[in-house]
Amino acid sequence: MPSPPLLEVDDLQVRFPTPAGPIDAVSGVSFSVSPGETVAVVGESGSGKSVSALAVLGLLGAGRVAGGSVRFRGEELVGAAPDRLRRLRGADIAMIFQNPMSSLDPLFTVGDQVAEALREHRRTPRRTAKARAVELLREVGLPDPERRVRSYPHELSGGQQQRVMIAIGLACEPALLICDEPTTALDVTVEAQILDLLRRVQRDHGTALLFITHDMGVVSELADRVLVMYAGRVVEHGSVAEVLGAPGNPYTRALIDSIPTPATPRDVPMPAIAGSVPHASDMPSGCRFHPRCPRVHDRCATEPPLHDIGPGRASRCWLHAAGTAGSTVAGVRGVG
Amino acid sequence: MTTTVPTSAVGRTAPTGLRAFVRAQPLGATALLLITVFVLAAVLAPVLAPHDPLEQFRRDILAEPSAQFLLGTDDLGRDVLSRTLYGARTSLLIGVSTTAVSLVLGTAIGVVSGYLGRGVDVVVQRVMDAVQAVPGIVLLLFIAVILGPSARNTVIALTVVITPSFNRIARAETLRIRQEPYVEAARATGAGLPRIMARHVLPNLFAPVLTLGSLIFAGVIIAESALSFLGIGAPPPTPSWGLMLSEGVRYVTRAPWLIIVPSVLLSLAVFSFNLLGDALRDHLDPRLQRPVGEASGRVWGRKRIPTGLAPSLAKAAEDEPDSR
Numbered sequence: 001m002p003s004p005p006l007l008e009v010d011d012l013q014v015r016f017p018t019p020a021g022p023i024d025a026v027s028g029v030s031f032s033v034s035p036g037e038t039v040a041v042v043g044e045s046g047s048g049k050s051v052s053a054l055a056v057l058g059l060l061g062a063g064r065v066a067g068g069s070v071r072f073r074g075e076e077l078v079g080a081a082p083d084r085l086r087r088l089r090g091a092d093i094a095m096i097f098q099n100p101m102s103s104l105d106p107l108f109t110v111g112d113q114v115a116e117a118l119r120e121h122r123r124t125p126r127r128t129a130k131a132r133a134v135e136l137l138r139e140v141g142l143p144d145p146e147r148r149v150r151s152y153p154h155e156l157s158g159g160q161q162q163r164v165m166i167a168i169g170l171a172c173e174p175a176l177l178i179c180d181e182p183t184t185a186l187d188v189t190v191e192a193q194i195l196d197l198l199r200r201v202q203r204d205h206g207t208a209l210l211f212i213t214h215d216m217g218v219v220s221e222l223a224d225r226v227l228v229m230y231a232g233r234v235v236e237h238g239s240v241a242e243v244l245g246a247p248g249n250p251y252t253r254a255l256i257d258s259i260p261t262p263a264t265p266r267d268v269p270m271p272a273i274a275g276s277v278p279h280a281s282d283m284p285s286g287c288r289f290h291p292r293c294p295r296v297h298d299r300c301a302t303e304p305p306l307h308d309i310g311p312g313r314a315s316r317c318w319l320h321a322a323g324t325a326g327s328t329v330a331g332v333r334g335v336g
Numbered sequence: 337m338t339t340t341v342p343t344s345a346v347g348r349t350a351p352t353g354l355r356a357f358v359r360a361q362p363l364g365a366t367a368l369l370l371i372t373v374f375v376l377a378a379v380l381a382p383v384l385a386p387h388d389p390l391e392q393f394r395r396d397i398l399a400e401p402s403a404q405f406l407l408g409t410d411d412l413g414r415d416v417l418s419r420t421l422y423g424a425r426t427s428l429l430i431g432v433s434t435t436a437v438s439l440v441l442g443t444a445i446g447v448v449s450g451y452l453g454r455g456v457d458v459v460v461q462r463v464m465d466a467v468q469a470v471p472g473i474v475l476l477l478f479i480a481v482i483l484g485p486s487a488r489n490t491v492i493a494l495t496v497v498i499t500p501s502f503n504r505i506a507r508a509e510t511l512r513i514r515q516e517p518y519v520e521a522a523r524a525t526g527a528g529l530p531r532i533m534a535r536h537v538l539p540n541l542f543a544p545v546l547t548l549g550s551l552i553f554a555g556v557i558i559a560e561s562a563l564s565f566l567g568i569g570a571p572p573p574t575p576s577w578g579l580m581l582s583e584g585v586r587y588v589t590r591a592p593w594l595i596i597v598p599s600v601l602l603s604l605a606v607f608s609f610n611l612l613g614d615a616l617r618d619h620l621d622p623r624l625q626r627p628v629g630e631a632s633g634r635v636w637g638r639k640r641i642p643t644g645l646a647p648s649l650a651k652a653a654e655d656e657p658d659s660r
Binding site: 057059083086087088089090091094095096097099102103104105106107108116117120121152154165168169171 | 540
């Protein structure tokens with residue numbers, strides 16, 4: 001990347017206490033986001049995507065960062081003073097969540113909630129904040145914002161609610177917007193509109209997006225680079241075209257193969273990855289994907305490192321190791 | 337696609353406050369009216385009462401209702417109407433102030449304890465457990481005996497007994513609310529602890545606390561009568577509804593008006609407060625709004641949509657394609 005990264009996450013480890021002892025939801029996760037760039041994080045449920053994002057904001061709740069570093073504009077956020085983090089949140093790094101309905105306080109009008117962010121960070125006077133809220137709602141494409149500013153969340157549809165969440169996120173013009181599966185709860189048509197909106201916002205403001213999703217379609221539409229996570233680890237990262245076009249890791253391959261297409265035969269079971277993501281308390285030894293991997297072999301008993309398999313591209317699999325044929329998974333080239 | 341919501345349905349400014357409340361909550365408004373009457377009767381007791389509540393008419397003991405004594409007299413020949421009016425003072429004062437003080441105190445303790453969690457929570461809740469572990473009446477007796485019988489000390493004793501109930505509800509609701517995505521979203525926009533408490537936690541736990549308050553109020557008036565009956569509440573001959581009830585029970589066959597009058601009023605007062613509590617709860621929740629009139633954008637303002645049509649209309653304004 002030519003410009004210095006906006007966000008650098010290095011060897012992040014997040015630990016949650018449980019009655020059975022501490023478990024690591026995320027370990028050894030590294031990535032960076034440059035200004036204006038869109039980085040997607042994909043993986044199944046429980047792969048540690050959301051935890052990584054929350055760790056950036058210091059919003060882990062019961063968990064804590066047990067190791068590694070998170071730097072924003074070069075400033076270390078792990079161990080930063082709570083007040084410093086609070087001032088960054090919303091102002092420089094904003095986040096929008098999966099379920100817009102429950103992410104809005106039901107007792108306040110949407111205008112109030114957009115204005116709240118402004119009043120918190122900029123000490124904007126009430127009237128100015130209200131006017132700015134109308135502007136923001138117009139910008140995110142909420143119809144008739146002068147009137148809608150006085151609507152309560154339950155009066156809006158899911159897509160409109162998510163637009164409001166985006167307006168709240170944009171209120172202080174953050175340099176980084178973290179989107180945690182913002183379209184998962186929405187219809188496909190609405191999803192397309194929200195993705196359009198995010199793209200437009202990014203173009204107009206140069207906002208960097210850290211986009212968490214489990215939808216490969218969304219990744220290919222929106223992201224510049226992609227980070228594939230499995231069981232708390234990064235298993236592959238690289239540019240979207242490369243990773244989706246020629247996945248290096250069997251897990252990425254399997255994810256892409258799971259996407260049904262019109263050509264998917266109807267009379268056989270849908271392609272799916274057998275089994276489910278192991279729980280962090282019951283992690284398989286060696287490669288974490290090996291119990292489910294179609295290409296499992298002897299070396300998978302020890303955990304593979306991330307192998308560089310191209311410029312800005314790496315994959316965590318022994319198949320790339322010297323002596324193993326092929327740098328991408330053999331026989332599965334071609335777009336899924 | 338432009339919005340299909342009729343202008344009248346969403347987002348116009350409208351009268352707030354009392355007028356809106358009366359129109360939206362006729363039952364609650366009736367309750368409010370009744371309560372106002374009770375309060376006026378209590379305040380104006382010296383003006384309204386035909387006799388001194390303590391004056392004994394020796395020749396008219398247990399007299400039936402008549403022109404001279406509209407609601408009859410009691411076993412000491414005192415005018416029941418006058419005693420009822422003065423009794424409203426004691427009963428309402430103790431009921432309202434006890435409920436109000438313990439509501440504020442219990443909610444504050446519960447919210448702080450629930451939100452901070454950990455050590456603070458453990459210590460505070462064990463203290464509350466200890467208070468609740470002692471049977472209410474024993475604790476009341478204990479405090480009342482130490483402080484001596486008076487209306488003020490009754491309020492203090494009842495407050496100590498009741499505060500843990502509000503604390504429980506407020507703490508439980510706080511534990512629920514702090515898990516809500518909108519609290520996480522607020523934290524993600526950089527809201528600090530005081531702002532989250534004031535803007536998100538308190539308003540959202542208002543409904544259950546208010547409901548509990550209207551129930552507790554009834555209990556307080558009844559508890560006050562029990563204390564008076566045991567001679568450690570407001571001391572006789574101070575008239576109070578509870579005291580009148582417990583004294584009148586002895587003459588229930590000869591002079592039923594002695595318990596009918598205070599018990600009917602007690603029931604009405606309790607019922608009114610319950611209705612008012614329910615109506616307020618509905619009124620303050622934008623999701624439970626009723627049809628009439630128009631809407632306002634204020635936090636506690638009203639937002640009204642035609643019932644039945646509301647969800648379909650609001651949702652009918654589906655997402656527009658981006659207007660660039």
